[in-house]
Amino acid sequence: MVVNSLKEGLRDGGREGRICLTSATILSLSVYISAMAFGVSLLVITLSAVVTSGRSLKVLKAFFPFYVFFVITAIFFGFQVVKNLLAFMAVISAGALIYATNIKEVTGALLYLKIPQKVVSMVSLAISMLPLLVSDFNNMREIHNAKSIRGYYKLLKAFTSTTILRAISTSESLYSKSFSYKALGELRQPEIKDIVVFLLSLLILIYAISLEVSIWTPSST
Amino acid sequence: MIEFSVRSYFYPNGSLGLECFSEKFEGCEFLEGETGSGKTTVLRMMNGLIPEFYGGKLDGFIRAFGKKPNPRDIYYIKQNPEEMVTCLDVIDEVAYPSIQQGKKVSEAKRDAEEVCEEVGIGHLVDRKTYEISTGELQLVEIAAAITSGSKFIVLDEPFAYLSRRNALRVIRIIRDLKHVVSEHRIEFEKYFDRTVSLGLEIKSIGIPETEKGDVVYNGILELREGEVVAITGDNGAGKTMMLKEIAKDMRKKGINFSLFLQHPPYHLTENTVEKEVEGVNREIVTAFGLEGIKNRHPQSLSSGQMRRVAIAKAFKAKILLLDEPSAAQDVNFRKKLVYLLRKFGKTAVIATHDEELVRYCDWRVELW
Structure with missing residues (x-):
């Protein structure tokens, strides 16, 4: 929720x-x-x-x-x-x-407040990953149908490892996109x-x- | 032009990624090979992801346009376009690589708009990246590659999640660009100038005819015991949604089933492959090639291997609901999958774009 x-x-x-x-x-x-x-x-x-x-x-x-x-x-x-x-x-x-x-105006505001580009681009990337993680979480709920403590434990375990793998994939994509910490605002x-x-x-x-x-x-x- | 002269490459965990590979890529090439043959490793070497990002031990050299490979010259698009997303708005996503390369934001966005129009996705520029279909997202990533001004585009299994119509659309768009496509769906091979093979032997597997039993589910569909049904349709037609609805209905009715969704890590919760497939018939484990990796941590496997573990795990139930099980798997896998489903008397509903796989199913539901 x-x-x-x-x-x-x-x-x-x-x-x-x-x-x-x-x-x-x-x-x-x-x-x-x-x-x-x-x-x-x-x-x-x-x-x-x-x-x-x-x-x-x-x-x-x-x-x-x-x-x-x-x-x-x-x-x-x-x-x-x-x-x-x-x-x-x-x-x-x-x-x-x-x-x-x-979100673009929020990152724009952070840049306006002189928050370093590196920090702002990280915030913006984290937000961009959110829809994917939400859909991952919903899909995993469908699969594991957690109703017991063990079920929730499995769900949490799968979610954690999926998130880590998604993060690695995203960093691979950033490399391919010549990422240089430039934030969009x-x-x-x-x-x-x-x-x-x-x-x-x-x-x-x-x-x-x-x-x-x-x-x-x-x-x- | 990209030139390979690789004697060996080992990933940091010690596993062999590629061996004795010498090739020259000029553009418009189709790269094929069995699962685990090293196709993704070759693609990752083209833009320097290997060894710059991944590390490991490389014996040999790769030259892209006469120099060390780098992401500015060679743009790599991953198999799952969702994992390429870095922005919430489509227009920002297309302009993002150019902005990272130092172009002014306004200029990059203007270029992005022009490219979107050329690629035929002009209607998407005001949309959100999480609202559009996988096929559309694939085109958005191709538009980003064109906007970035890369000399060469490398696509890792771009048709894995696309309908035939969308796959042909992608082929039409990349036709004028220098590109290499790595793919298991060899039916598209004819649209490329040249095929580079990393070893692919098409095996003949006889699929047994089986007697169908009683009705085991009567709801959104009627399923008889031992029946294998395909759900087909264009991207965004609602195949996965239908599978999830069937799962929900079966759960309500107390029917035992297992659901396999597209992203394999969702399913893997144990510390070893052996524990994941505990209780699954050994023949299935062997047929999926999991014997040799049974002591490995499931999350340390390649995406193709993870998918096999997750599908093998699904065989624990009598009814299997499978979403694109043949994606990222070589041509032999689809036959092997149906063979095993038939042999072990399983009932299955398969959502897929793979026409070859559909041919082996008993009947299909076409969604519009």
């Missing part, structure tokens, strides 16, 4: 790459600065869902097994865990903001909608800071 939803993210979105990358960072920071406040987490989840046209919610759904883990933990550690769970979902939603753009002018997303992210950050400041400011009484 997680792998499938990652592939889902490869479909292009309409937002500008640099805006999405910075907004994702700002929103993650907001959750952290606000000490995982309910309001901030909810705002981040909502904004991401709106900007990605609901695709971030699909990613959240993919992480369902982790929520079960949180619920079990809540039995021992109480209500605080729910707050942590919401913050966890908010951070995933912030990351999923990348789904609102396309795209940049364009942000539209008004993009700027609105950025401003809303900034507002959430300001709200998060204000919450923290109000906790640390001594009351006058």
Whole structure:
């Protein structure tokens, strides 16, 4: 489910790459600065869902097994865990903001931020391999029909070795394509909608800071 | 021109890759040979993958256009085009090698668009590489090779996963380029100027007629015990999908079967070949040539050998669902496969492009 939803993210979105990358960072920071406040987490989840046209919610759904883990933990550690769970979902939603753009614009944004070409080309290649790995994983699930721990073990073993062999094949292809670490990226002018997303992210950050400041400011009484 | 004078080549793990091979390739050559005869090794030597990338011990020399082979002059296209993919967009994929060679991105993309039009895949430029069929992806990789300005194109079993129609389309496109094609589907040999053989003996194997038993599956198809059925159709017609649907239905009905899909490593989960084929009749193991490699790790084998191990493993079940089992296998394998299926009374559904293999099946389902 997680792998499938990652592939889902490869479909292009309409937002500008640099805006999405910075907004994702700002929103993650907001959750952290606000000490995982309910309001901030909810705002981040909502904004991401709106900007990605609901695709971030699909990613959240993919992480369902982790929520079960949180619920079990809540039995021992109480209500605080729910707050942590919401913050966890908010951070995933912030990351999923990348789904609102396309991969070429993300690599373009990384190059714009002066991340070395070598790193960017590696990121871009890893993403390009994703559809193949997703289809490999789905095919292996059909073959091994894992229903027991031993079945899952076999599936994992086959997936690991297939991934390694695919990586070797890809490096062979890179040699044949005279690979020289040049990364492909795209940049364009942000539209008004993009700027609105950025401003809303900034507002959430300001709200998060204000919450923290109000906790640390001594009351006058 | 590519000139070979190789006395021997050993891969880093010590296995012999090629021995006593002297040849001159001028272009438009068809390279044939049995599985494991060294065809892929020859192709990898043409652009320097061997020994530059793989290492190993080479005794002899290879010269491409009078100098040491390099990927800029000789473009190597792998058997499975999915493993060549480096970009998500078709246009980037076609322009990628030129960009890596130092061409400006805008210039490379303009050239890529022109080449795509020439090759007849202009309609694909706005598509994603993971959305198009294997046949189309093969053409995309050929377009990338042309855009890169390589002097020579080397294709490793390009027709393995292609329908006859798509294979002929590829032949038409590469006709004007200098190329070498290594292939097991020898029915295409006549379209090339010259054949270079690494040793291929076509064996005569008699396929026994068998009595068909009761119906063992009645769902998407009706299958009788001992029946061998072929599913055919163009690339993207849905052969693999149909096989998977049958598998799903059989699973629901509690029928024991084994499913073999195109990529052999999916099936290999043990540490030795012997463990993989445990419980399989020794005659099958011997017929597939697995006796000599029974102590090897399955993932260390060549792709052809891995495929044989995975198919032999599938013989554990009474019903076999096989997707392109004859790809990357020499001409004798298809007869051997049907012979063994008949001899051991197996029921099989085979999705394939291989018309020769279809001839030995009881009946076929043609998908449109």
